[in-house]
Amino acid sequence: SQQGEEDPQALSIQEGENATMNCSYKTSINNLQWYRQNSGRGLVHLILIRSNEREKHSGRLRVTLDTSKKSSSLLITASRAADTASYFCAPWNSGNTPLVFGKGTRLSVIA
Amino acid sequence: DAEITQSPRHKITETGRQVTLACHQTWNHNNMFWYRQDLGHGLRLIHYSYGVQDTNKGEVSDGYSVSRSNTEDLPLTLESAASSQTSVYFCASSGGGAGTDTQYFGPGTRLTVL
Numbered sequence: 001s002q003q004g005e006e007d008p009q010a011l012s013i014q015e016g017e018n019a020t021m022n023c024s025y026k027t028s029i030n031n032l033q034w035y036r037q038n039s040g041r042g043l044v045h046l047i048l049i050r051s052n053e054r055e056k057h058s059g060r061l062r063v064t065l066d067t068s069k070k071s072s073s074l075l076i077t078a079s080r081a082a083d084t085a086s087y088f089c090a091p092w093n094s095g096n097t098p099l100v101f102g103k104g105t106r107l108s109v110i111a
Numbered sequence: 112d113a114e115i116t117q118s119p120r121h122k123i124t125e126t127g128r129q130v131t132l133a134c135h136q137t138w139n140h141n142n143m144f145w146y147r148q149d150l151g152h153g154l155r156l157i158h159y160s161y162g163v164q165d166t167n168k169g170e171v172s173d174g175y176s177v178s179r180s181n182t183e184d185l186p187l188t189l190e191s192a193a194s195s196q197t198s199v200y201f202c203a204s205s206g207g208g209a210g211t212d213t214q215y216f217g218p219g220t221r222l223t224v225l
Binding site: 030031033035040041042043044045048088090092093094096097098099100101102103104 | 142144146151152153154156159161167169170201203210211213214215216217218219
């Protein structure tokens with residue numbers, strides 16, 4: 001299993017702005033998942049994008065995947081204070097390898 | 112509604128004691144995972160199981176053990192607690208393939224080893 005590397009480590013924006021965070025990985029993948037973690041809570045799944053997909057939307061979330069660059073990005077549009085959380089990506093190869101999480105991006109949305 | 116629970120939510124113990132953290136899920140998932148989360152390290156995989164009687168070591172398994180006697184539970188045991196094992200522990204479960212489905216996380220257990 002491989003670990004994704006989120007960038008930036010921390011991001012602070014004003015409410016209403018868009019937030020973009022990136023994830024890079026090293027080897028080819030079958031899919032990539034994004035999770036959110038609110039302070040003191042467990043992770044919550046946001047979206048899964050497969051290797052044959054380039055873009056996926058869920059509400060105010062947009063995820064892109066560029067397999068040639070081995071990278072993914074998560075865009076949160078019109079951010080709200082409630083979006084303040086840490087965001088993690090989890091690239092997955094195949095077979096029985098488990099998901100591995102990195103250090104995440106800490107997003108602060110200031111009202 | 113199906114859920115995943117962890118107990119206790121907070122635990123303080125002394126160095127050298129054996130500690131067991133419980134994880135129980137009602138999703139009927141085959142896959143269960145234990146992670147620890149520390150500042151500066153993100154989440155690190157300790158042990159995981161893909162079914163009853165199956166257990167596998169993760170990235171940071173030294174000093175920890177698990178056993179899977181039924182589908183619902185994957186208890187994590189610290190054989191002899193050390194201060195380096197002070198952390199927040201998360202249990203997770205998923206159905207389907209190892210990485211093809213959503214992982215559902217428990218609320219976490221905050222463990223302090225004095």
